[in-house]
Amino acid sequence: MRIYGNNELLASTARMVAAGREPHSLILHGGKGLGKKAVAKYIAAQLMCEEGSGIPCGKCHSCMMIERGTHPDLIFAEPNEKGNYIVDDIRDDVVAAAPRTPSEGNIKVFVIPDLDLSVQTTVQVQNILLKLIEEPPDHTALILTARSRETFLSTIISRCVSLGVRPVTMQESGEYLQENYPDRDITEIHEALEAGKGNIGRCRAYMEKEQFYYSAGLARDIAAAYTEGSEYQFLKTLAGSDGKKAQLREALYLFSELIRDACVMLTGGQAEGCDTRAAEGLSRRLTLAAGADLYDTVSSYIRRIDANCSLSLVCNSLTAEIFGA
Ligand SMILES: [Zn+2]
Missing domain, CATH: 1.10.8 (Helicase, Ruva Protein; domain 3)
Incomplete structure (x- = not known):
């Protein structure tokens, strides 16, 4: 079972397993795309591998079933199509199921991914999990994931091992x-x-060539139009998202990352966003203060998109605010 990076994180959980101090409740936090679910699956293999060394052997019955996604004791909770967990499902499929003996080995692992996306029910879900987290059965482990640790209630954080998944x-x-x-x-x-x-x-x-591919291209063009100081091109590029809300949102988010990169580069740091050359271009046009202002402006328009503001209004107002002042 190959996993890329996050060696320190996985070494720390391996040590806990090898020492017989398996964690029963874990939080994995880190940005979108960093592999939280893959890390959760790997930690499940650390906990469930029949060798018990903390490093999944990849050969035992347990490891092979996890690899194939068929292990009956590794349960990934599923939200509805909008990303919200149904509270009754979590109560029945996780809380009520936890005390039951595992079908195969000594432990069963429940994973509840992306709790931050369960906007409507994240607090309720955490509250009904609290008792399980406070008094977990010996044969149960629970792994919760979210983009930010701030998603979790302090009562949950204080009872879980929190681990940051990194690039x-x-x-x-x-x-x-x-x-x-x-x-x-x-x-x-x-x-x-x-x-x-x-x-x-x-x-x-x-x-x-999923949405990110197109959003990254759009963000690159938005940054180029800004760097050239072309109001017309800026508006035209924004309008190029063509009413696709999620794509415009992601493009603006990636543009905000490029602005952040430009500021980081002004202080001698390295870019982490989707286009180093575009960030370099921005850094030639921005001062640190102007970069911070621009970042705040773009972030405020991302929030307007989240608040269901009309997309054409967002494109027009953002352009006017950036070029009109
Ligand atoms: Zn194994």
Whole structure:
């Protein structure tokens, strides 16, 4: 079972397992695309591998079933199509199921991914999990994931082991791309690597031409129009999202990352966003103070999109605010 990066995190859970101090409640937090679910699956294998060394052997019955996604004692909770968990489902499928003996080995692992996306029910879900987290049966482990640790109630945080999932190195994401896309052109691989950097989810989405691929292109064009000081081009590029709300939101978010990168570069740091050259361009046009202002402005328009403001109004007002002042 190959996992890329996050060696320290996985070494710490391996030590707990090897010492017989398996954690029963874990929080994994980290940005979109960093591989929280893959890390959760790997930790489940650490807990469930029949060797019990803390490093999944990859050969035992348990490891093989986890790899194939067929282990009956590794349960991933599923939200509805809007990302919200149904409180009754969590009560029946997790809280009520936890005390029952595992079907195969000594432990069963429940994973509840992306709790931050369960906007409507995240607090209720955490409240009904509290008792299980306070008094977990010996044979149960629970792994919760979210983009930010702030998603969790303090009563949950204080009773869980919290671990941050981090970007991998460029070399590790390069290895991921070469192993998973052996037939692709090297130029394409380099492009995906540059766009996704240490975020393997983004690298993969770029290769698969998922939304991120188009949003990154849009963010690059928005940054170029800003750098050139072309109001017309800026508005035209924004309008190019063509009413696709999620894509415009993501493009503006990636643009805000480029602005942040530009500021980081002004102080001698390295870019982490989807286009280093675009960030360089921005850094030539911005001062630190102007960059901070622009970042705040763009972030406020992302919030307007979240609040269901009309997209054409967002495009027009943002352009006017940036170029009109
Ligand atoms: Zn094993």
